[in-house]
Amino acid sequence: MTNEQMTSSETEPTDDQPAPTPGTGGLADSADAGAESVTDRTIIEARDLDVYYGDDQALQGIDMEIPEKQVTALIGPSGCGKSTFLRSINRMNDLIDIARVEGDLYFREKNVYDDDVDPVALRRKIGMVFQSPNPFPKSIRDNVAYGLRVQGKDENVDEKVRTALERAALLEEVEDQLDSSGLDLSGGQQQRLCIARAIAPDPEVILMDEPASALDPIATSKIEDLIEDLSEEYTVVIVTHNMQQAARISDKTAVFLTGGELVEFDDTDKIFENPEHDRVEDYITGKFG
Numbered sequence: 001m002t003n004e005q006m007t008s009s010e011t012e013p014t015d016d017q018p019a020p021t022p023g024t025g026g027l028a029d030s031a032d033a034g035a036e037s038v039t040d041r042t043i044i045e046a047r048d049l050d051v052y053y054g055d056d057q058a059l060q061g062i063d064m065e066i067p068e069k070q071v072t073a074l075i076g077p078s079g080c081g082k083s084t085f086l087r088s089i090n091r092m093n094d095l096i097d098i099a100r101v102e103g104d105l106y107f108r109e110k111n112v113y114d115d116d117v118d119p120v121a122l123r124r125k126i127g128m129v130f131q132s133p134n135p136f137p138k139s140i141r142d143n144v145a146y147g148l149r150v151q152g153k154d155e156n157v158d159e160k161v162r163t164a165l166e167r168a169a170l171l172e173e174v175e176d177q178l179d180s181s182g183l184d185l186s187g188g189q190q191q192r193l194c195i196a197r198a199i200a201p202d203p204e205v206i207l208m209d210e211p212a213s214a215l216d217p218i219a220t221s222k223i224e225d226l227i228e229d230l231s232e233e234y235t236v237v238i239v240t241h242n243m244q245q246a247a248r249i250s251d252k253t254a255v256f257l258t259g260g261e262l263v264e265f266d267d268t269d270k271i272f273e274n275p276e277h278d279r280v281e282d283y284i285t286g287k288f289g
């Protein structure tokens with residue numbers, strides 16, 4: 001995007017949207033952005049976003065406004081572009097050689113694809129949890145401390161590790177074994193450890209790509225409870241194949257359909273009880289997908 005294409009809201013600080021400060025990778029500081037609790041303020045906005053892999057288009061003209069400190073679920077049949085959209089938010093698609101993004105993706109009104117945005121700084125603010133739990137072959141403590149040390153946030157590491165484990169609803173279970181390997185935990189505990197690792201550096205947004213799909217029902221239910229709790233402090237965007245899960249835990253739901261189109265985005269209750277589009281109703285009621 002060129003400067004000519006920028007709107008004034010991206011170039012001029014406003015009362016509730018200060019200009020990015022130096023040393024923050026081109027992004028505004030969360031402290032600057034205000035710390036009020038639940039709001040309907042948009043934190044992430046896609047405008048006419050297209051993503052291609054080589055010549056194949058995976059997302060078409062996506063427009064979406066994701067509210068802060070709420071849970072937004074991305075649902076839709078396999079291959080419709082949910083993970084691609086998730087990865088475009090924190091520029092994980094940059095790591096895929098053939099991926100190309102067109103259009104705009106704003107994080108707190110700053111286009112994350114602008115030249116002055118450092119993707120590594122962006123990923124500090126927008127963390128990610130993957131489908132399969134992937135702890136490092138390190139101790140529980142070092143798994144959680146990893147992100148802090150990488151970012152030079154190495155003061156009071158032990159306290160920050162405990163806080164992150166507590167926020168991830170894992171501290172009670174592992175308190176006496178912080179020096180044991182993260183790989184010795186159960187699958188559900190490993191996933192909560194990965195969530196603790198993601199939240200230790202205190203991001204603003206947590207992206208989750210089917211975080212419970214490899215877990216049993218009890219571990220899944222713990223992760224769902226945790227996601228609801230996390231949304232008091234963080235914005236959560238979650239890809240799920242499980243429609244009941246989306247209905248249970250999300251405030252907003254985006255329905256993508258084949259071809260990489262966002263067909264409907266609304267309050268979760270509206271999507272599941274009275275969707276606008278027949279294709280969404282057919283998908284929700286299991287007629288396809």
Ligand SMILES: Nc1ncnc2c1ncn2[C@@H]1O[C@H](COP(=O)(O)OP(=O)(O)OP(=O)(O)O)[C@@H](O)[C@H]1O
Pocket residue numbers: 053058076077078079080081082083084085096098
């Ligand atoms: N690394 C890649 N290289 C090439 N094509 C890709 C890549 N990742 C995804 N695609 C293609 O982009 C389209 C969207 O894929 P994506 O994984 O985003 O969909 P999805 O809705 O998350 O699917 P699923 O529910 O099966 O995980 C698919 O056609 C897929 O084959």
